[in-house]
Amino acid sequence: MAFDAVRFRAQSSETKPKLGRPLMYQPVTGSTNDNALLAARSGAPHGSLFVADEQTAGRGRRGNTWLAAPGESLLFSILLRPQLELAQVSALTLAIGLALRDAIAPLVPGSVQIKWPNDLYVDGKKLAGVLVESQLQGDRLQAVVVGIGLNVATRQFPEEIAARATSLALLGAARLEREALLQELLCAIALRVEAYQSTGVAGILDELNAADALRGKRVRVDAQSGIGRGLDAQGRLLLEDESGGVHSVLSGTVELL
Ligand code: BTN
16 A cells, blocks of 8 residues: 555646645554644645544544544545635535545445435445544634545444445445545545535535435434435535424434434
8 A cells, every 4th residue: 555655647737636735644543633633733734635544543423433444444634724614614524525426426336325414325324424623713714624434445344333334345346446546535525625615505505415315214313303305505404303394403413214
């Protein structure tokens, strides 16, 4: 594995990714998100990339642990210094989800969906997760760290997640080389971040609704349950309750019932 030798394919200057430099590759680390947040505080530039083969303290959303066997996944974090207001950061997760989908959909036979707000799902199982964290000074956004865990070669997951997780290998993906996948993901993320900065959620709402894994499904979001009815104009989840009322949910952990 030679992540430190990641080379971007020759591309026109318009599509050339502006993410991935400098690159910090470590075979083993605690959490690439922690590394990126630390670097952000020391002034590391937009586009800095932190990659590992193994994490000893990988983190998911809401205090969850991110489990990944050594060398079987893509585990990376990108430091962004985007032109966004703090209020726009939560929906950035959705734009990143679309970027992952752009890069992965051509490789797998099933339909690649986004399970609001941060999971990539194929055939009802989780293929990848996104953890977006912000660094603030006062109420001003200094940096955003986008952490991604993508299951690549795993064929056997730990028992506690086996029923809910999938990988590119299990889906029969056409390619499994992690460096090439990383290049494609970085290109897709660069394009989506740029577009999100100029159009916000409005520019991706139709795509998000088309890719929504929860639409028409019975779900529980923390204490609320209902039927997924797509996303609203701010990228919040629309949930229809038992009396037919539709409410927007700003954040939460979604469980498919
Ligand atoms: C989730 O599904 O809750 C988000 C998972 C994000 C995991 C990735 S792996 C690389 C980066 N480093 C971390 O500690 N977490 C993210």
